[in-house]
Amino acid sequence: xxxxxxxxxxxxxxxxxxxxxxxxxxxxxxxxxxxxxxxxxxxxxxxxxxxxxxxxxxxxxxxxxxxxxxxxxxxxxxxxxxxxxxxxxxxxxxxxxxxxxxxxxxxxxxxxxxxxxxxxxxxxxxxxxxxxxxxxxxxxxxxxxxxxxxxxxxxxxxxxxxxxxxxxxxxxxxxxxxxxxxxxxxxxxxxxxxxxxxxxxxxxxxxx
Amino acid sequence: xxxxxxxxxxxxxxxxxxxxxxxxxxxxxxxxxxxxxxxxxxxxxxxxxxxxxxxxxxxxxxxxxxxxxxxxxxxxxxxxxxxxxxxxxxxxxxxxxxxxxxxxxxxxxxxxxxxxxxxxxxxxxxxxxxxxxxxxxxxxxxxxxxxxxxxxxxxxxxxxxxxxxxxxxxxxxxxxxxxxxxxxxxxxxxxxxxxxxxxxxxxxxxxxxxxxxxxxxxxxxxxxxxxxxxxxxxxxxxxxxxxxxxxxxxxxxxxxxxxxxxxxxxxxxxxxxxxxxxxxxxxxxxxxxxxxxxxxxxxxxxxxxxxxxxxxxxxxxxxxxxxxxxxxxxxxxxxxxxxxxxxxxxxxxxxxxxxxxxxxxxxxxxxxxxxxxxxxxxxxxxxxxxxxxxxxxxxxxxxxxxxxxxxxxxxxxxxxxxxxxxxxxxxxxxxxxxxxxxxxxxxxxxxxxxxxxxxxxxxxxxxxxxxxxxxxxxxxxxxxxxxxxxxxxxxxxxxxxxxxxxxxxxxxxxxxxxxxxxxxxxxxxxxxxxxxxxxxxxxxxxxxxxxxxxxxxxxxxxxxxxxxxxxxxxxxxxxxxxxxxxxxxxxxxxxxxxxxxxxxxxxxxxxxxxxxxxxxxxxxxxxxxxxxxxxxxxxxxxxxxxx
Numbered sequence: 104x105x106x107x108x109x110x111x112x113x114x115x116x117x118x119x120x121x122x123x124x125x126x127x128x129x130x131x132x133x134x135x136x137x138x139x140x141x142x143x144x145x146x147x148x149x150x151x152x153x154x155x156x157x158x159x160x161x162x163x164x165x166x167x168x169x170x171x172x173x174x175x176x177x178x179x180x181x182x183x184x185x186x187x188x189x190x191x192x193x194x195x196x197x198x199x200x201x202x203x204x205x206x207x208x209x210x211x212x213x214x215x216x217x218x219x220x221x222x223x224x225x226x227x228x229x230x231x232x233x234x235x236x237x238x239x240x241x242x243x244x245x246x247x248x249x250x251x252x253x254x255x256x257x258x259x260x261x262x263x264x265x266x267x268x269x270x271x272x273x274x275x276x277x278x279x280x281x282x283x284x285x286x287x288x289x290x291x292x293x294x295x296x297x298x299x300x301x302x303x304x305x306x307x308x309x310x311x
Numbered sequence: 312x313x314x315x316x317x318x319x320x321x322x323x324x325x326x327x328x329x330x331x332x333x334x335x336x337x338x339x340x341x342x343x344x345x346x347x348x349x350x351x352x353x354x355x356x357x358x359x360x361x362x363x364x365x366x367x368x369x370x371x372x373x374x375x376x377x378x379x380x381x382x383x384x385x386x387x388x389x390x391x392x393x394x395x396x397x398x399x400x401x402x403x404x405x406x407x408x409x410x411x412x413x414x415x416x417x418x419x420x421x422x423x424x425x426x427x428x429x430x431x432x433x434x435x436x437x438x439x440x441x442x443x444x445x446x447x448x449x450x451x452x453x454x455x456x457x458x459x460x461x462x463x464x465x466x467x468x469x470x471x472x473x474x475x476x477x478x479x480x481x482x483x484x485x486x487x488x489x490x491x492x493x494x495x496x497x498x499x500x501x502x503x504x505x506x507x508x509x510x511x512x513x514x515x516x517x518x519x520x521x522x523x524x525x526x527x528x529x530x531x532x533x534x535x536x537x538x539x540x541x542x543x544x545x546x547x548x549x550x551x552x553x554x555x556x557x558x559x560x561x562x563x564x565x566x567x568x569x570x571x572x573x574x575x576x577x578x579x580x581x582x583x584x585x586x587x588x589x590x591x592x593x594x595x596x597x598x599x600x601x602x603x604x605x606x607x608x609x610x611x612x613x614x615x616x617x618x619x620x621x622x623x624x625x626x627x628x629x630x631x632x633x634x635x636x637x638x639x640x641x642x643x644x645x646x647x648x649x650x651x652x653x654x655x656x657x658x659x660x661x662x663x664x665x666x667x668x669x670x671x672x673x674x675x676x677x678x679x680x681x682x683x684x685x686x687x688x689x690x691x692x693x694x695x696x697x698x699x700x701x702x703x704x705x706x707x708x709x710x711x712x713x714x715x716x717x718x719x720x721x722x723x724x725x726x727x728x729x730x731x732x733x734x735x736x737x738x739x740x741x742x743x744x745x746x747x748x749x750x751x752x753x754x755x756x757x758x759x760x761x762x763x764x765x766x767x768x769x770x771x772x773x774x775x776x777x778x779x780x781x782x783x784x785x786x787x788x789x790x791x792x793x794x795x796x797x798x799x800x801x802x803x804x805x806x807x808x809x810x811x812x813x814x815x816x817x818x819x820x821x822x823x824x825x826x827x828x829x830x831x832x833x834x835x836x837x838x839x840x841x842x843x844x845x846x847x848x849x850x851x852x853x854x855x856x857x858x859x860x861x862x863x864x865x866x867x868x869x870x871x872x873x874x875x876x877x878x879x880x881x882x883x884x885x886x887x888x889x890x891x892x893x894x895x896x897x898x899x900x901x902x903x904x905x906x907x908x909x910x911x912x913x914x915x916x917x918x919x920x921x922x923x924x925x926x927x928x929x930x931x932x933x934x935x936x937x938x939x940x941x942x943x944x945x946x947x948x949x950x951x952x953x954x
Contacts, residue, residue: 148543148634149788151829165828170634185828192825196794221798230787249787252612254797256787302782 227283344379378542499653521545530729550660613784632832675701728757733844792835861932
């Protein structure tokens with residue numbers, strides 16, 4: 104693969120063709136914040152927190168760093184005033200749902216986001232889709248998915264699959280940036296009748 | 312039916328069809344599009360058949376059930392050929408007279424004709440009616456003259472001759488060049504040059520390529536693609552096949568909304584017939600070119616009109632957009648090069664190939680060539696579908712063709728481009744419609760929706776309505792759209808119910824910036840437009856709602872009150888009887904008073920108060936005058952002698 108030379112925040116960065124801006128930045132130890140990115144998963148582009156400014160032939164635009172493929176002579180700016188303002192807004196919008204999530208709080212501090220800007224609607228889930236995609240792409244079990252769309256969209260375990268697969272796995276739990284996933288699982292367990300059949304004793308204790 | 316295997320065979324076959332048709336034989340065409348169907352064209356068709364039978368004319372008169380003629384306000388529409396006599400709003404009871412008078416005696420039935428309001432004269436011929444006269448119906452015109460279920464009808468008007476010309480006389484590169492030269496821009500939303508899209512796909516190295524018809528029309532009030540697909544499905548198939556030939560694709564998809572049953576039925580039938588005749592399938596017209604088309608029904612998600620979401624849905628997954636940093640023309644459906652164009656765009660293709668790019672480019676403006684079909688709805692006299700050359704002014708479309716605003720009301724704004732378009736105010740009525748012109752004005756062409764609004768429309772409420780629509784239709788994948796719209800809707804709703812606060816406009820602007828700059832797809836990026844364009848032209852209305860708690864259009868329920876002017880009330884009891892909330896106090900010879908506590912602001916009193924009294928008024932932004940004391944409510948009539 105051919106080598107591509109680009110510039111990120113004034114620094115010359117060497118990247119390989121097919122890499123994204125985020126990957127190139129990571130390789131040069133330039134930090135770009137993310138919420139829905141995971142190295143084992145296909146880029147999703149849902150949280151938009153990795154929004155950066157790019158300049159190509161004098162034109163500037165904002166793009167998602169986790170998706171945008173590097174190209175020769177690309178100029179990337181990761182912390183312009185506008186980029187910071189947009190990240191701040193994204194964080195404020197998400198803090199309405201998960202005001203106590205540590206990940207969001209740390210980022211809020213960095214970007215001066217106001218935890219209380221919007222009325223709280225604590226649903227905890229910020230729809231990063233990490234659990235859904237990890238279960239589908241890595242585990243290939245499809246035990247958790249999104250239901251409905253838009254503002255009504257939420258994550259949900261599919262009881263028939265979850266009752267068979269989830270007790271011995273739970274690999275998605277630590278991925279969840281707001282612990283909403285665990286709550287959803289507990290809820291599913293509570294609602295699922297008859298009780299999750301293959302549930303081992305140890306699992307019960309762990310979650311109760 | 313044996314297959315047609317060459318261009319020569321096609322022309323022979325066409326001659327055969329035409330030789331059997333006598334142009335002087337009376338033919339009654341009846342609009343059977345969805346709108347006319349809803350107003351009873353099915354029953355009219357039945358009675359036409361029965362009446363012809365009864366009067367012994369079945370063999371001498373043809374009936375043709377056509378697609379939408381466009382003038383939906385006046386449907387069901389009948390046009391009688393060869394004289395082109397046009398009758399409006401036909402009911403089954405009119406049919407015997409039409410047959411006995413117009414068909415038998417060649418007599419015109421005055422009362423069924425259209426009246427030209429400007430000269431107050433009856434008009435006989437369809438093409439002379441002002442609604443049609445100012446149009447340029449290149450794409451939509453055939454709708455009224457063919458039965459969409461008959462491939463022979465399509466062939467009789469020259470159908471599939473463009474395909475034949477492309478396959479036999481042009482190589483695929485020449486077809487592409489012709490489309491590029493025509494400067495045809497996508498009619499579905501963005502206005503991207505079709506030729507450039509085709510070229511990108513053609514040049515992509517992948518062997519397997521797809522062509523797709525986007526028939527997931529979802530804008531409120533828009534139905535031009537529906538009417539084309541219902542009324543002239545073969546023209547879209549022909550365009551699609553030509554496109555496939557140009558880029559080297561052998562498989563096409565039509566993604567059509569499930570909510571369009573007639574379109575689904577007609578396009579499926581058209582595919583079946585085209586396969587039988589050899590216009591689809593293997594070795595089309597003996598050219599060696601193979602192409603098949605499949606129909607996919609959408610499950611009713613607005614976002615699936617976005618190309619990448621549509622492709623995701625075609626793949627069998629939830630219709631969510633995906634990033635297009637690499638164009639779908641290169642990496643689209645199943646990651647293969649895919650050319651997606653909207654129904655109207657494809658329908659333009661056979662015209663361009665048949666008549667040439669030079670012919671096509673004489674219509675329109677520098678940046679926008681050809682014509683555009685608009686769906687003219689809202690507060691407009693002539694509701695319907697209109698096709699005009701690009702560059703016609705909004706004023707001409709709305710007043711010359713649309714007949715202006717009904718009820719003597721004043722024009723306020725026209726919303727173009729669908730939910731994520733914008734509102735254009737009166738001072739820009741002389742704007743020439745075109746892709747770039749509309750974008751510059753803060754709106755967009757979109758797929759051609761045009762919702763006309765009069766003085767009674769509150770622009771803040773319009774913004775709230777469209778943001779509500781988009782909140783409902785957002786796929787929810789990305790934060791700026793899902794969460795941004797959620798908050799925008801809350802703020803706009805608050806403003807319309809009198810809970811707006813200082814700083815709301817600035818916060819809405821900030822949310823708009825985030826969506827516009829950082830959302831994943833075009834739907835999210837354009838979602839703030841309803842707010843931004845209304846703010847741009849009607850900022851004072853926002854200010855009135857927020858600062859004075861006043862709705863200047865007297866439309867927002869929470870901000871208005873109804874009041875009966877005691878000097879005008881004649882105690883006629885109309886409003887008192889009709890008020891569903893029993894909120895009106897009064898009686899015979901006793902001035903009526905509205906109990907503001909009980910009033911639900913349904914507006915019934917306002918509507919039923921006789922116009923000669925005009926006693927009920929709407930008030931906003933000021934306190935309701937306190938009711939007059941009981942003793943002053945009695946009306947003492949003057950004696951009859953004095954009158």
